[in-house]
Amino acid sequence: MALTQARTMPGTLELLPPDQIAFQRMLDTVRFNFERFGFLPIETPVMEFTDVLLTKQGGETERQVYFVQSTGALEKSAEGLPELALRFDLTVPLARYVAEHEHDLNFPFRRYQIQRVYRGERAQRGRFREFYQCDIDVIGKDQLSIRYDAEIPAVIYSVFRDLAIGPFTIWLNNRKLMRGFLEGHGIADVKQQAAILREIDKLDKRSQAAVTDTLAGEEFNIPNHVLADIIGLIILESRREEGSALTYLDTIEQSYMKKLPGDPSLMKEGIEELREVLILMRAFRVPETHYAIKMSIARGLDYYTGTVYETTLNEHPQIGSICSGGRYDNLASNYTRSKLPGVGISIGATRLFWQLREAKLLHAAASTVQVxxxxxxxxxxxxxLEIAAQLRNAGIATEVVMEAGKLGKQFKYADRAGIRFVAVLGPDEVAKGTVTVKDMRKQDQVEMSRADLASTLRAQLAQEAPA
Amino acid sequence: MALTQARTMPGTLELLPPDQIAFQRMLDTVRFNFERFGFLPIETPVMEFTDVLLTKQGGETERQVYFVQSTGALEKSAEGLPELALRFDLTVPLARYVAEHEHDLNFPFRRYQIQRVYRGERAQRGRFREFYQCDIDVIGKDQLSIRYDAEIPAVIYSVFRDLAIGPFTIWLNNRKLMRGFLEGHGIADVKQQAAILREIDKLDKRSQAAVTDTLAGEEFNIPNHVLADIIGLIILESRREEGSALTYLDTIEQSYMKKLPGDPSLMKEGIEELREVLILMRAFRVPETHYAIKMSIARGLDYYTGTVYETTLNEHPQIGSICSGGRYDNLASNYTRSKLPGVGISIGATRLFWQLREAKLLHAAASTVQVxxxxxxxxxxxxxLEIAAQLRNAGIATEVVMEAGKLGKQFKYADRAGIRFVAVLGPDEVAKGTVTVKDMRKQDQVEMSRADLASTLRAQLAQEAPA
Incomplete structure (x- = not known):
């Protein structure tokens, strides 16, 4: 019989067990922290009705959507598109979920969601067509206190501290501040504001000169003295030390807001929001070594209306933002007339994992098997088998070699697989009621009574377990 | 602006947070037990290439498959089907995975996989188009000891004991025993054997009379005295008490195998395999109150070649099997010439959860939020916020009410959400450095020092945590 070649679609990250264990630990750490901050889990179906999913998007997003059809139902919807499609993020499904279940939810609704999303990207190294997103959002009804904007960085700090992938910085800004600054300079058109903010947001990836050139171009038509003021503002970022962010904010108020030729009120509102967030972040105990304000952070999406966040690894800036999000005015205006303001972030876990592995920042994970x-x-x-039952009842993950063989080979297997302990039972041990345990990490060997086995190993394993 | 109606595809189970928490706990319990027995995690992409996915299936399965296409790549494969399709189980992806990564895996390869699968079923109450499967398999290279067949029921026992959804029974049989029985009666055609076993497997759902009538029909052409012997065998099931299964097996050997007119060798092989499994299950400490042999368990699929398992809830037989599987000769013959025998089971978690909820067997889960x-x-x-930071650092999931309001309302919210403790800080408490904690379950209230808060609550929460 002819064989079919076993292969997977490009753009997916399928892992061997050791990497899968490391990845699963990453997701578990994220989930643990989301739960620790009182976020509740939800999951949504991978497919949505096409008309629900593509309500507002179009163009680029639509070309990237995967459509789904069962063989029995090939008919297309009125617009000529198949009836179902795979979600491309967790935000649209959240909006649909909140609108659909509005009357069964408590507001502010604090949800986390850790699921895969799908984008028909061009196949390219490091670009994924299937990837995990880990999202949290707090959704208010009619209004949502700015205080939640200060809680989000506390969650980010807690997640990345526990992931232990090196020093990181949470960058903050406020889109009202930025839009208000442009308004005070006479740029009142919201679309033009958004276009300028999209250019500003590229400052890290391009260069100051390149961004200046683009903004000086005909398309934007910005007077020279205004352009100089914009560039002066957007290169500002506070130092990661006690009090710096608030001091910088005062400077921005004095040197930029107060000198605006036009109406400074929107910029003032943005500054005051950001100030409240910064002050509250202290009460949330986020250390200022780990955050700063940065005026070029604007987020590409017009969806955000207030506070915005990005997070970068200090020693690996080339990876870009590993956790981004912000405040928005209205989550689900396509599905409900209720006003649902919110604030949230997203971690692209698959891409993050892949990049950490590329940068050799992943430590080889111990196996899930402990003995x-x-x-x-x-x-x-x-x-x-009795020993194994005893260990498993104590909650210790235990594998039994089912066919007798050379002990050396069994040690080697445990070592390669990252299994910490090997329990050996010879006729002597059985006669004495003992077990010999080899610690593969310390390379020492101890004989102990069967009665002590589980508690001894449990204590040693607990020493290294994450909090 | 016109609104789009927020709605989900029928045949999916989207849960509100309290149910999602209960469901997540179910999956966590399953995963904990799979890991406890030394199974390693893998995940595969939701999409497979159509030619890889549909290698051997056809007909019914094909009509139930969801096909996927991105707008940018509408071209179809040579056979006129779209290039990609969603997995309909975890077995085909496992076969593809093992064949693709064969040289990077250790054998026996023990994997668990907890992911969603997709079937384009007709929409119907209790039928799901998207549902979780929780699978374990042990895959050998060239050969795999029968001992692993005895380990599987130990895992099943451990999972359902911990799920605490009432008394259950693991039913065992062996397809060699059954096929050998038919062979000894002169029914040598493998296809006819398979067809008869499929009918036998329906005994629980139909009735003894209905199955007898079907097997007596022209299609099967079974002589009357053989039919009587078949019915006599398939109604046998051992009692769930010490030694019963092995005694029944002796009876089957004496009363059925030894009286076969033809060659009893295959039936003998099946009996000996089943006997070895039953003897080893004692060493695995599976209590015989929780398993039995049952001769009508044959599994519909010809894929299984030896031991087969089903699991039912004693008090809810109408739910049917909640965990099924068995031994197979060759996992991946479509993708590799290597011989890969294995044994495994699958739990359909979404359907199980739905049925437990319908049967009112689900206890209201406590919130993931603890304080x-x-x-x-x-x-x-x-x-x-300081109190919250202190609790979170101690690993306690904590939500903070961000806007002051009536205490009664806040207690009510905690009560409804299933949050166990409410920490109250008034000016008195702040002055004294204390916190008042209300236990919503016990309905008592204790004032304690801030220094003791985290350790006290942690101890109380730990008392009720699963092992």
Whole structure:
């Protein structure tokens, strides 16, 4: 019989067990922290009705959407598109979820969601067509206190501290501040404001000169003295030290807001929001070594209306933002007349994992298996199984070698697989009621009574477990 | 602006947070037990290439497949089907995974996989188009010891004991035993054997009379005395008590195998395999109150070649099997010439959850949020946030009420949401350095020092946490 070649679609990240374990630990850490801050889990179906999913998007997004159809139902919807499509983010499904279940939810609704999303990207190294997003959002009804904007960086700090992937910085800004600054300079058209902010947001990826050139171009038509003021503002970022962010904010108020030729009120509102967020972040105990304000952070999306966040690894700026988000005025205006303001962030876990692995920042994860029960002699299998049952009842993940073989080979297997302990039972041990345990990390070997086995190993494993 | 109606595709189970928490706990329990037995995690992409996915299937399965296409790539494959399709189980992706990564895996390869699968079922109450499967398999290279067949029921026992959804029974049989029985009666055609086993498998759902009538029909052409012997065998099931399964197996050997007119060797092989499994299950400490042999369990799929399993809830037989599987000779013959025998099971978690909820067997889950920090007065917010930071650092999931309001309302919110503790800070408490904690379950209220808060609550929460 001819074989079919076993292969996966490009743009997916399928992992071997050791990497899958490391990835799963990353997701578990994220989830633990989301729950620790009182966010509730939801999951949504991977498919949405096409008309629900593509309500507001179009163009680029639509070309990237994966459509779904069952063989039995090939008919297309009125617009000629298939009836179902895969979600491309977790924000549209959240909006649909909140609108659909509005009367069954408590507001502010604090949800987390860790699921895969799908984008028909061109196949390219480091670009994924299937990837995990880890999102949190707080959704208010009619209004939502600015205080939640200060809670979000506390969650970000807690997540990345626990992920232990090196020093990081949470960058903050406020879109009202930026739009207000442009308004005070006479740029009142909201679309033009948005276009300028999209250019400003590229400052990190391009260069100051390149952004200046673009903004000086005909398309934007910005007077020279205004352009100089814009560039002066957007290159500002506070230092990551006690009090710096608030001091910088005062400077911005004095040197930029107060000198605006036009109406400064929107910029003032933005500054005051950002100030309140910065002050509250202290009460949330986010250390200022880990955050700063940065005037070029604007987020590409017009969807955001107030506070915006990005997060970068200090020693790996080339990775770009690993956690981004912000405040928005209205989550679900396509589905409900209720006003649902919110604030949230998203971590692209698949891309982050891939980049950490590329940068060799991933430590080889220990196996999920904690003890391997070796087997020297087939007649001892029942004793081995008893030991295993005892360990498993104590919550210790245990694998049993089912067929007797050379002990050296079994040690080697445990070592390669990252299994910490090997329990060995020979006829001597069985007679004495003991077990010999080899610690593969410390490379030492201890004989202990069966009665002590589970508690001893549990104590040693607990020493290294994450909090 | 016209609104789009927020709605989800029928045949999906989207949950509100309290149910999602209960469902997540179910999946966590399953995963914990899979890991405890030394199974390693893998995940595969939701989409497979159509030619890889549909290698051997056809007919019914094909009509139920969801095909996927991105707008940019509408071209179809040679056979006229779209290039990609959603997985309909976790077995085909496992076969593809093992064949693709064969040289990077250790054998026996013990993997678990907890992901959603997709089937274009007709919309119907209790039928799902998107549902979770929780699978474990042990895959050998060239050969795999029968001992692994005895380990599987130990995992099943451990999972359903911990899920605490009432008494259950693991039913065992062996397809060699059944096929050998038919062979010994002169029914040598493998296809006819398979067809008869499919009918036998329906005994629980139909009736003894209905199955007898079907097997007596022209299609099967079974002589009357053989039919009587078949019916006599398939109604046998052992009692769930010490030694019963092995005694029944002896009876089957004496009363059925030894009286076969033809060659009993295949039936003998099946009996010996089942006997070895039953003996080893004792060493795995599976209590015989929780398993039995049952001769009508044959599994519909010809894929299984030896031991087969089903699991039912004693008090809810109408739910049917909640965990099924068995031994197979060759996992991935479509993708590789390597012989890969294995044994595994699958739990359909979404359907199980839905049915438990329908049968009112689900206990209302406590919230993932463990403490709500109430707020009486806006000036005390920083103190509230400090308490929250302290609790979160101790790993306690904590939500803070961000806007001061009536305490009664805040208690009510905690009660409805299933949050166990409410921490209250008034000006008195702040002055004294204390917190008042209300236990919503016990309905008592204790004032304690801030220094003791985290450790006291942690101890109380730990008392009720699962092992």
């Amino acid at each position: 391997l029960v070796a087997q020297m002699d087939e007649t001892l299998l029942p004793a081995c | 709500l920090v109430a707020q009486m007065d806006e000036t005390l917010l920083p103190a509230c």
